[in-house]
Amino acid sequence: MLKPAAIAAALLVALATPGLADDAHDDAAHAGEAQHQEAGRPHAGEAHEEAGHHDHDEEEADHLAEMNGVRALHAWTPATDGTTALVFVTIENRSNRDIRLEGAESDMAESAELVGFQVKDGEPAYEALPFVPVKPGRELVLQPNGLAIRLTGLGRPLSKGDEIEVEFHFDTGHVPMHVQVEAANATNHSHAGHQH
Structure with a gap:
C-alpha cells in the first residue's frame, strides 16, 4: 500500500523545484551539471566556453527527447549485474499546463515503475x-536518494558504456529516449565525450 509520506515527499520535490530559465537556457548549457543535479536546481545563464559545436546536435539527440513541451534530458543508470536498475533523468515542463510523470517501460526489463x-x-x-x-x-530531477524509475527483471547485466531504451510515460503521452549506463558507483551522468 502506498504510504502517504512517500507521496508527500514526491510532491514536495516536484512543487519546490525552482522554475526553468528563459530561452537562454539552451540544450547545451550543461557545464556544472553535477552541482545542478545534486542541488535540484536549473543551471541558468550558462554559456559555451568554446565557439565550435558542429557535432553538438547529433550528440545531444541521444541525450534529449521532447514531446508537447515536455523535455527529458540526460537519462542514466548505474551499471549492474543484478536484475534491478534505477534510471535517473531530468524532466522539464516547458508547456503551459500541468503534467504528470506516471512511470515508464523498457524492452530490457519485465517491468518499470516510478519510485520515491x-x-x-x-x-x-x-x-x-x-x-x-x-x-x-x-523542472523535476530524478536522482539517487530521490525519485527514480525502477526497472525490474532485467534481461542482461548493464555495463558501463552501454545504452538502453526507456519510454517515459506522462499523462500527455510517451517519451522514448536513450539511457546511458554509467559506472556502478556513479552519482550523476558523466557527460563523457560531450562538447558542453
Missing part, C-alpha cells in the same frame, strides 16, 4: 508512486 526514496524502519528503500506532478515552467 524513503527510510523505512531505519532502512533505505524505494516505494512505488502512482505519479508525480510537474507544474508549467518547472
